[in-house]
Amino acid sequence: MALFWSAFILMHVAVGTPSQTCESGETEIGHGLLQAHRSEPSKYIVAKGETQQPKLQYKGETQQPKLESTPLSAGNQQKILATQVEQTPGVNPSGAAASLDQTGYVAVADRCCQSEMIEFTRRHLTQLGFEVCIESGLRGIVPYHSCEYGLQTFDKLTADLLRDAADECGWLRNVGDCAPIPDYCPEYTVVIPFYDCGCNRTLASNFDMSDATVVYNNLGGTGPETSDPPELRFSSPSARSYSGKPFDLVIKAVSGTPSENSGYTGGNFRQNGLDGGFGVFTMKAQTETNFLFSFVEPGTNNPVVQEEVHMATYDLDGGMKNSDGVQQGGLEYVSSSGYSGYVTDPNPNLVAALLPGAEVRTQFKSIGKSHDNPSDPDAMTADQRRNAVMFFYKNVSSFGIRFGLEGGSGGRKLLFSFLCSLNDRCGS
Secondary structure (H helix, E strand, C coil), rough: CCHHHHHHCCCCCCCCCCCCCCCCCCHHHHHHHCCCHHHHHHHHHCCCCCCCCCCCCCCCCCCCCCCCCHHHHHHHHHHHHHHCCCCCCCCCCCCCCCCCCCHHHHHCCHHHHHHHHHHHHHHHHHHHCEEEEEHHHHHHHHHHHHHCCCCCCCCHHHHHHHHHHCCCCCCCCECCCCCCCCCCCCCCCCCCCCCEEEEECCCCEEEEHHHHEEECCCHHHHCCCCCCCCCEECCCCCCEEECCCCCCEEEEEECCCCCCCCCCCCCCCCCCCCEEEEEEEEEEEECEEEEEEEEEEECCCCCCCCEEEEEEECCCCCCCCCCCCCEEEEEEEEEEECCCCCCCCCCCEEEEEECCCCCCCEEECCCCCCCCCCCCCCCCCCCHCCCCCEEEEECCCCCEEEEEEEEEEEEEEEECCCCCCCHHHEEE
């Protein structure tokens, strides 16, 4: 199955161009970004609705300095990291708790959440014996170690911190050594907008499972409607992309064989479909399946590109325990390909493991704390939030999801939705 997933080709459609990538501080513009500390407070204000990457300008300059580094696509960034990462044990993916090493770095950087990387970087520089002298400098380095300019490595982050601590224009120093910087240090007129996580509620597609209907219900050819195509298809009258295009959601079980209806072992397949505001499908214990989620024109298989879409999974726990305290339902886990970032509660009941291969992605698994299933994806309790993860995708018409159950017996219901209260960590 692992061999299959590394070869699994996501048929997503990209529109637009990838963000430019710049080695942090190794070019003039890169070094300038790290010196954001000389900005006036008002210069950090970004106009509402601004979506373009800001331009840097130094005193006396009328044009943006040339970027000398080669832009990397998101796919190439992942391939670079794939050579550096092996299968890892679970790690808390929170910036405030992730291990201060390459494993923790990738788990946090892969989130595309500036606030999480700020916490991770602050912990690391403290461990190195430094303190932040100019807070905006800390914010300035973060985009070079998150999705804006591409994931790098823990060693590169360390090198950046050591370099800036020694630079006379730097924003951090040894503890107790903070002092004013020279007047000739670079000045920054516009900074990259700060946000909690890199998702956007305004751009996100709307697909409300509470008003959806099941068009076809034969996931993997297992039934219950065996005369339907081997898929689970949902239609919603409110489904619209940001650009206003209607669409259906189609889910197919896929595997490494030519047959599209293989690779899925359902639990109680009669429960597949809808449950209030959630989509549902069941899986048998000790199995895993790769699924393709596709967005298509209603009643067809013609792809519809989503400018941004959020997909959340819930109740990643260990199921009920017996009288001896043994998990009966198995530990659920989920991973995805093609996403731009992910959102969890700042203090999740999940651990993240890095998956090697053509695309380095993060797999989430429960730490075994069980709570009642949420009844509304947009109104979860604190404990329910801690057992959920929301992926966000940009400019795609499909993406891959892997679900699995480790151990246990019987089967489990897996809940998902495209509305989720975790989007309160997204921009608007």
